[in-house]
Amino acid sequence: xxxxxxxxxxxxxxxxxxxxxxxxxxxxxxxxxxxxxxxxxxxxxxxxxxxxxxxxxxxxxxxxxxxxxxxxxxxxxxxxxx
Numbered sequence: 001x002x003x004x005x006x007x008x009x010x011x012x013x014x015x016x017x018x019x020x021x022x023x024x025x026x027x028x029x030x031x032x033x034x035x036x037x038x039x040x041x042x043x044x045x046x047x048x049x050x051x052x053x054x055x056x057x058x059x060x061x062x063x064x065x066x067x068x069x070x071x072x073x074x075x076x077x078x079x080x081x082x
Contacts, residue, residue, distance in 0.1 A: 003014045061070040 003016045006013045006015070061067055
């Protein structure tokens with residue numbers, strides 16, 4: 001089957017409606033499970049990889065045009081809630 005297109009947010013996205021090979025899907029799921037198990041084990045032992053994730057991976061507003069407003073609003077709320 002051919003890919004289908006969706007237009008959203010001013011961009012065109014194309015995806016395939018072809019079924020995913022079950023073996024490939026199982027392999028990918030197993031790889032994710034191994035990675036998640038390793039991370040959980042490291043966290044349980046209090047280990048750090050030394051490469052902490054940047055703040056932008058934890059907060060959707062960081063790195064956008066709304067960052068300054070967002071930080072100011074959060075600071076105002078924190079001060080108000082004290």
